[in-house]
Amino acid sequence: MSFRYLGNKTRLASWIVGEIGQILPIGSSIADPMCGTASVSLALAQANYSVTAADALTFPIVHAKVRLLTKQAPVFKAFGGYHNVLKWMSSIEPMEGYFFQEFGEAGKPKNGRDSRLYFSASNAAHIDGVRNGIRKLVSSGDISDIEHNLLLHHLILATNKVANISGTYGYFLRTLSQAALQPIVFEPIKFEQTLGEHTVIHGPIEKTASTLQVDAVYLDPPYTKRQYAGNYHILETLAREDEPIAVGDGGLRPWKNQASNFCYRRNAAMAFRDTLTKLNVPHVFISYSQDGQVNEDELYSILSDFGKVTLNECSYSRYRSNNRAKDGAVLERLYHIESF
Structure with missing residues (x-):
């Protein structure tokens, strides 16, 4: 199942890892402290690196724990196996809970606005049913921590597939799309038998950068003004398993304490400098779009203060929204900094 995620590097992962492989010996340790969907983390793990993945948000941590740490299907003793738990998720009793009321087409948001069309009524109720079921399993102690994360991973992927959005959850479409009208489906995933020793850390780059004791760091900072939080x-609400106040017409959760300086044009250059100052590693690789908040000349100047800089570029189609590509292609730049 694909990830609908701004800046997702799935299409570029093999190129990025190939370029890193020209510099970093196989078996080395590398951190991906802004891991997002963990697509590059997984590709690095598949290339036999030991990977430390981290992110400021919670739902990327769920993805990373499953993609890096879950190397085979958990036993799910309470259900008699992995495939049985997927059947349970598919057949669970729906309920008109938080998602139904705040994000479903038939809901009644607490702030009094009209219903938010993020999901069909049936899918919103199904999501509530699964959330409630997972909470009960955790409370009863019937699932392990890795099984818990795998259930959340499946719920996030399945929810994302039927969301009535153009690409992000900043707002919903005016009418339910064909994808949103489809029933939510929980599909089995492939578990990766990677060789390295992997670690997953929850925390923003401002806190994790100085703690990383690895051979290299791969940075994939936000490049647009759109805040991921x-x-x-x-x-994020699915991953946190909470019910925050849904604010405004879009129903956003409180997020400004998770805002990234990389998204603000006035702060992005300093965010690069602060991050690199905190890192103490021989090699840093930075993936950054030509559309980024910091232009190429300024970024190159900043990076040059921290070591010898080399640059590779790859052209690819711009981010797709509702399966429509923006005009033209865009350059992704991969910078390598070899510390002085």
Whole structure:
């Protein structure tokens, strides 16, 4: 199942890892402290690196724990196996709970506005049913921590597939799309038998950068003004398993304490400098779009203060919204800094 996620590097992961492989010996340790969907983390793990993944948001941590740490299907003793738990998720009794009221087409948001069309009524109620079921399993002690994360991973992926959005959760479409009208489906995933020793850490780059004791760091900072915490609030709520006050017409959760300086044009250059100052590693690789908040010349100048800089570029289609590509292609730049 694909990830609908701004800046997702799935299409570029093999190129990025190939370029890193020209510099970093196989078996080395590398951190991906802004891991997002963990697509590059997984590709690095598949290339036999030991990976430390981290992120400021919660739902990327759920993805990373499953993609890096879950190397085979958990036993799910309470259900008699992995495939049985997927059947349970599919057949669970729906309920008209938080998602139904705040984000479903038939809901009644607490702030009194009209219903938010993020999901069909049936899918919103199904999501509530699964959330309630997972809470009961955790409370009863019938699932392990890794099984818990796997259930959340499946719920996030399935919810994302039927969301009535153009690409992010900043707002919903005016009418339910064909994808949103489809029933929510929980599909089995492939578990990766990677060789490295992997770690997953929850925390912002401002706190994790100075703690990383690895051979290299791969940075994939936000490059647009759109804050991930606001634009993916529903996925964050699924991962946190809470019921925050849904604010405004879009129903956003409180997110400004998770805002990234990389998204602000006035702060992005300093965010690069602060992050690199905190890192103490021989090699840093930075993936950054030509559309980024910091232009190429300024970024190159900043990076040059921290070591010898080399640059590779790859052209690819711009981010797709509702399966429509914006005009033209865009350059992704991969900078390598070899510390002085």
